[in-house]
Amino acid sequence: MLSVEGLEAGYGRARVLFGVSLEVPPGRLVCVMGRNGVGKTTLLNTVMGVLPATGGRVTFEGRDVTRLRPDQRVRLGMGYVPQGHETFAQLSVMDNLLVTLEASAHRDQAAVEEALEVFPRLKPLLKRPAGFLSGGQQQQLAMARALVTRPKLLILDEPTEGIQPSIILEIEEAVERLHATGLAILLVEQYLDLALRLADAFLILDAGRVVRSGAARDLQDEEVHRLLSV
Numbered sequence: 001m002l003s004v005e006g007l008e009a010g011y012g013r014a015r016v017l018f019g020v021s022l023e024v025p026p027g028r029l030v031c032v033m034g035r036n037g038v039g040k041t042t043l044l045n046t047v048m049g050v051l052p053a054t055g056g057r058v059t060f061e062g063r064d065v066t067r068l069r070p071d072q073r074v075r076l077g078m079g080y081v082p083q084g085h086e087t088f089a090q091l092s093v094m095d096n097l098l099v100t101l102e103a104s105a106h107r108d109q110a111a112v113e114e115a116l117e118v119f120p121r122l123k124p125l126l127k128r129p130a131g132f133l134s135g136g137q138q139q140q141l142a143m144a145r146a147l148v149t150r151p152k153l154l155i156l157d158e159p160t161e162g163i164q165p166s167i168i169l170e171i172e173e174a175v176e177r178l179h180a181t182g183l184a185i186l187l188v189e190q191y192l193d194l195a196l197r198l199a200d201a202f203l204i205l206d207a208g209r210v211v212r213s214g215a216a217r218d219l220q221d222e223e224v225h226r227l228l229s230v
């Protein structure tokens, strides 16, 4: 479904990704792991076109999307929830969802209801400005917004980062449910236990390169622990 080959990217002269390749097959959850600053967010931003690739290729459902704008990728079915649960702080929860609906390829109002079914906690908050939500609620809203576009692939950057434990569980369950419905997911996650529970496959980045990849069961290997420990 998503195929990344030899991806290179960086900031100005500072190169961050050095030939990263990965595959997300249909319906699979692939977890990207690695210590702080190894290039996980840079990878996702480049896969989405927020950051231009300086080399390599991104293919989605057989189509080369490497030069497409992020909004064009969204319309093709790539949903992205960046780190830091970005929402429109002044807009109500409902308007946050409706703005995304307007920008979606289908514009089917039912998609808003569907997204709220995944995050029912948002239902009593629909009129509240997003800026007044807790961090966990904002993360749920950011994920609900991505779902409104009815993605075929959902790309999540550390959805549990900085979130209170009770909400982490809800977010984890939502990811699990979405995965169970057959949605393909590319997830950046630092916590090994969470990755073990959710992932089908994983890869570990170190200094902008894939240094290890495998099936979820291999996450218990000692070498994996070593690559992730600080």
Ligand SMILES: Nc1ncnc2c1ncn2[C@@H]1O[C@H](COP(=O)(O)OP(=O)(O)OP(=O)(O)O)[C@@H](O)[C@H]1O
Pocket: 011, 014, 016, 034, 035, 036, 037, 038, 039, 040, 041, 042, 043
């Ligand atoms: N906007 C930017 N301008 C310049 N350098 C950046 C920028 N964003 C990230 N970097 C650098 O690129 C490298 C990779 O950062 P990136 O955020 O992709 O890592 P990460 O693995 O996602 O880390 P974290 O888990 O801390 O988010 C780091 O050295 C970082 O300092």
